[in-house]
Amino acid sequence: MKLPCYLVRDLLPLYKDEACEPETAADVREHLEGCHDCRTLWETLQTAAPLEEAVNQAKAQQQAAALRRVKHTQQKKRVQTILVTLLVVILLGGGGLGLYFHAVETYLEYPQESILGVEEEPISEQWRIRGKGIVLKLDSTVQTSIQWSQVLNTPKGDVMVFTLGRSQWDVWTRAQWSDDSYEILLYTEAMDGMEAMERLKAVYYLPYSEFESWIDSESRLVPEDAVLLWQRDGR
Incomplete structure (x- = not known):
């Protein structure tokens, strides 16, 4: 065919x-x-x-x-979870309870080079908060948290001073493998309103080694050793 x-x-x-x-x-x-x-x-x-x-x-x-x-x-x-579990078992089961509490209460200086910057920007959806915020960007390979922060009313306007804390125990148990940065919200307009947000003129980082002596002094001035990380443009 x-x-x-x-x-x-x-x-x-x-x-x-x-x-x-x-x-x-x-x-x-x-x-x-x-x-x-x-x-x-x-x-x-x-x-x-x-x-x-x-x-x-x-x-x-x-x-x-x-x-x-x-x-x-x-x-x-x-592997990390197994190692941390083994460390806890060794400390608690081997009479190392004192070592554990010592590690928890021993705070280490946070390396300033791991602070990548501070920005005023729209808050990302992951925080589930609308509006702008002051965002601290950190190197995720060095785990930490905000140990203390306070807004000071100075002659030049409101400024924020904060310090970062990480204990020896954090160093032992919180290894990171990500190459990305991670963020911590320092201040948002959801806290005290947009006007308070706009009054904030600058953000300073105070190393932990200088924190206790400054807080004990009950000073309302920006510490001499504080590092300026962010300043509102034109102010």
Whole structure:
């Protein structure tokens, strides 16, 4: 049976997969022998198959690599959890309770180079608060938290002074593997309103080593050792 070109072109995918009836396959072969255009299309279809297979293989390799990275990260976290658990068991079970309390109560200086900056910006959705805020950006490889903060009313306007604290225990148990920064909200308009937010003129960081002596002095002035991290433009 002599097949028309349009029908042969529709049958080529089935012919390639050997899904045609024997009689139909024979008719397609006969047509390809005598039709240059359809034969060219058939040759193109045959060469495209290895390329498609290579693309699918590359995608599979990428997916496998991504899965290995996820498993590696999960494994590292599991190892950290196991090590921390073992450390607690050793401390508590081996008479090291005093060492534990010493580590918890011993605060270390936060490296100033790990403070990436302070910005006034719209608050990201992760905080579930609308409006602007004063955001502290830190290196996530050095875990810490706000130990103390206070807004001082000075002749030049309201300024915030804060210090960061991390205990020896934090250093032992809070290792990070992310290369990204993480953020801490220092102040938001949701706290005291937009006017109070606009009155805030500057943000200072006070190293922990200077914190206790300054707070004991009950001074209402910005500490001499405080580091200016942010200042409102034009003020």
